Amino acid sequence: MQIRDAAVASAMFAVPAAAAQAVIAYTGLEIAEPLAGKAICSLAFIRYADGDLGPYHEFAVAFLVRPPGTPSPAGALGRLRGMRDVGAFIHWLPVNQEFTLECGRSIWGFPKEIADIPMDLAGRVKRCAVRFGGRTAIEIAVRPGAPMPGGAGAPKVDAYSCLDGVTRRTPWTLTPSDVRMRPGGAKVTLGDHPVAEELRSLGLDRARALSSSTVGHLAMSFDPAEEVFA
Template identity: 80%
Template sequence: MTTTAHAHAIQGERVTLPVRIRDAAVGSAMFAVPAGPAQDVIAYSGLAVAEPLPGKAVCSLAFVRYADGDLGPYHEFAVAFLVRPPGAAPSPGVLGRMRGIGAFIHWLPVNQEFTLEAGRTIWGFPKELADIPMDLSGRVKRCAVRFGGRTAIEVAIRPGVPTPAGSAAPSVDAYSCLDGVTRRTPWTLSPSGVRTRPGGAKVVLGDHPVADELRGLGLDRARALTTSTVGHLQMVFQGAEEVRT
């Protein structure tokens, strides 16, 4: 396995690992989607979607406002799928099928050049530059992704009830695939001010290849399994390593 360097020069600045995010706010929604079409979407990665229930995969849409972190302030939108660890066979039972799952980041537009270069260079995240207007001030949290004034996707999240914070920071493996190389990045999250509910998301798909993929998964008419908002999120990203799939 090849591990990323400890420090990187990004646009004349030195970025040292681990990268820390000290304050971010998030809106997200998770959807059950057909496993076969979802697997087709991420086939280029060599990874396999996790199936909490036979025939069903999980697709997550999330928008993040980064207020304070090592990569500066920016907006980000993510399309991700829950995946099995590379080479792992599915285990029996719901708990077995979800053991060791990670998040494969399929699409990750951002609105700032510095984080674009850092994300692609350090972790192989599929970042691309877009206009990402976001409104987190109202009760309904809203975000859109636009390219040249054309809307790719719009998401609105209705917050739910307060959820107690866990005593330990959850750790997740984030997977990415860029230029034919699949990588794994250990990722730790420390959320507070979390609100969760069933349903509560409205998705409008526009004109973009990823929007067409999501439309093929039924996200333009599906009800979210859960939606969440996070008022304050801290994160730590370790270095990435290449994985064999």
């Protein structure tokens, strides 16, 4: 499956590893810890302009995880070395169009659900909200940083998903351009939807972003999903 043009804004946060592991306990996956007791949670919003699933908006909550079957690394150096092979587990993935909802759930097992996802990626500050029936789950604003050299980003990543008790791995290939990054740069506001309470349990209502980034143009390809645990 091909995505020919998308734009992205995202932010990464350090959250308590125990809380993050509790959130993803249903998957059989293990949280990656770049520092002892800390996990990485990523919030991202994406506007898909041209792709095989048509145009739509998407919001993602993801965690860095260790590949299944790998032992827990020992010591600070082992943890850093282990980060080279981490994947991204997609925990929550609301979208605003039915076709991508059905494809995402049935083909790759992504936990997509329909939401109202207004976003502004044209302004200086990139903004997005996720709402269900008028109830806000999350609002986020990302300030762009300094331009990165060509080729910056993660060209290949294993994306993990879990739906109906089945955990899957889907290899992604990414080709980003017009990439900007900065330390900090993101503001998160949580609402009164039940999902907001889960995000509060991670401390995202008070955490400062480690970094934030924007991608003006992103092309992606998705390979078929493979079952990891069932």
